[in-house]
Amino acid sequence: MARAAVVGAGMTTFGVHDTPLQELFAAAALEALEDAGVETTDVEALYFGNAMGGQAENETHLGPTAASHVGLAGIPVQRYEDACATSANAFKNAVQAVDAGIHDVVLVGGVERCTPETGKDTAAMTRIFASASHRQYEQPAGLTFPGVFALLTKRHMHEYGTTEEQLAHVAVKNHGNGALNPRAHFGRETSVEEVLDSPVVADPFRLMDCCPFSDGASAVVVVADDLADSHDAPVDVAGVAQATGVVPIADKATPHVTQAARDAAAEAYEQAGARADAMDFAEVHDCFTGAEVLASEALGLVEDGRGGVAAADGRTARDGDVPINPSGGLKAKGHPIGATGTAQIVELAEHLRGEAGERQIADAERAVAHNLGGDAATTVVSVMEARP
Amino acid sequence: MSEGFTHDAWAEAVRDGRLLGATCRDCGATVGAPAAACPHCGARALAVRDLPTRGTVYTETTIEVPPAGVEERGYQVAVVDLGDTRVLGRLDDEAVTIGDDVVLAGFLDDDQGNPAPRFEAV
Missing domain, CATH: 2.40.50 (OB fold (Dihydrolipoamide Acetyltransferase, E2P))
Known part of the structure; x- marks a missing residue:
């Protein structure tokens, strides 16, 4: 028996949206409800994610605003903020509530606007993003988020010989996948040379190693296992788990192992009764190319130290033995913070339904999603399966 | 004791040219940032000390x-x-x-x- 099932999925394009947050959220939420064939009167709770509306748009207490806009006022609404793992944590709590019998039908989703076109400029957003690092022991040194993952990746390069060219292959692969995704922020391919020629942001990361600031929204409808078959295309949630790592970075035992991801993955795999080698593909949190390398190892998809080599050798391509980020990932699909977690669930559902179009992973029956927040100290791992 | 390991104490030490840390009396781990308990084992018995500079x-x-x-x-x-x-x-x-x-x-x-x-x- 699955813990719950996803029976509806919706998301906006990721890119630039000059649209108020509740309207952007509604575009994804109503699509998910229509996909599920669920009326708003059937929805028992809303699990809503938005990370930075307070800082970026002077908007807090967004739960009731979003709920009212889509006709869901009256039911319990909870809003999550866990940096970039915001809506995956909303999803985890939703699945737990359904699995525990508290609710039968819930809506989960997230929304964020991060682009300079619709909000603050790069320097201001860089500061807002840095608010997810430690206020007293990291921010005063001038650390940024590219810098956070640069610190982790540089040590990985030192330990294992991972190269900048291998990192560039992650970007090239994800841009290639994004070019096949009509909802991706970046719909064009790139090359290793172009990545290595782009300006340095925080070494070893160049501009083309970094995901963009994006606007967008995503949502899924989660129902109890015994209700799933009354919907057209249910996808099972076989496992979802979250773990927390030590902050700040300097106090982590071994920063580049991203221990929270390993702990969450072990628990999610155990719930699913499946091992890493049973995953037909993965959507992982590639906020920077190095983050995908670390995630591929933490999830057990490739051996420790081989994440960069696997990318360069094509093992993580759509036709490789461990396909990673067929959506284009955060790198090419885009990264509207609070929408990213449930957008990964949308991508898993589409492949497991066989509806992912040109980027479809052939015969995908089981997949894993990895969504992290901050310096990876919050990580949520979800395993989903095609319903037998 | 952990009561002494606050941001104020750490910051004052940094301004004074020192680095403060704390060693857990239970698991032996040493941390470089103030905490009310050991982040590795949860014990509240932290001994504040000067770290090498x-x-x-x-x-x-x-x-x-x-x-x-x-x-x-x-x-x-x-x-x-x-x-x-x-x-x-x-x-x-x-x-x-x-x-x-x-x-x-x-x-x-x-x-x-x-x-x-x-x-x-x-």
Whole structure:
């Protein structure tokens, strides 16, 4: 028996949206409800994610605003903020509530606007993003988020010989996948040379190693296992788990192992009764190319130290033995913070339904999603399966 | 005792040219940032102590795109290995790499008066 099932999925394009947050959220939420064939009167709770509306748009207490806009006022609404793992944590709590019998039908989703076109400029957003690092022991040194993952990746390069060219292959692969995704922020391919020629942001990361600031929204409808078959295309949630790592970075035992991801993955795999080698593909949190390398190892998809080599050798391509980020990932699909977690669930559902179009992973029956927040100290791992 | 290991105590030490850490009396781990309990085992028996001010670079990056409020660019941020623990700090005009020896060399204040340790190559 699955813990719950996803029976509806919706998301906006990721890119630039000059649209108020509740309207952007509604575009994804109503699509998910229509996909599920669920009326708003059937929805028992809303699990809503938005990370930075307070800082970026002077908007807090967004739960009731979003709920009212889509006709869901009256039911319990909870809003999550866990940096970039915001809506995956909303999803985890939703699945737990359904699995525990508290609710039968819930809506989960997230929304964020991060682009300079619709909000603050790069320097201001860089500061807002840095608010997810430690206020007293990291921010005063001038650390940024590219810098956070640069610190982790540089040590990985030192330990294992991972190269900048291998990192560039992650970007090239994800841009290639994004070019096949009509909802991706970046719909064009790139090359290793172009990545290595782009300006340095925080070494070893160049501009083309970094995901963009994006606007967008995503949502899924989660129902109890015994209700799933009354919907057209249910996808099972076989496992979802979250773990927390030590902050700040300097106090982590071994920063580049991203221990929270390993702990969450072990628990999610155990719930699913499946091992890493049973995953037909993965959507992982590639906020920077190095983050995908670390995630591929933490999830057990490739051996420790081989994440960069696997990318360069094509093992993580759509036709490789461990396909990673067929959506284009955060790198090419885009990264509207609070929408990213449930957008990964949308991508898993589409492949497991066989509806992912040109980027479809052939015969995908089981997949894993990895969504992290901050310096990876919050990580949520979800395993989903095609319903037998 | 843990009551003494506050940000105020840590910051005062940094301004005084020292680094404060704490060793867990239960699991023996040493941390470089104040906490009310050991982040590794949860014990509240932390013994505050002075950390070495000289260490080696564990990892580092050079920030070329700074956040709003930081005027410079091209500065380094490093995690420095002090033996029993590590601490994050800032280096300016140094160009150190992993394994290089560095020593505490003052501090800088951010725009809200929070100090960050500053290191320089030995």
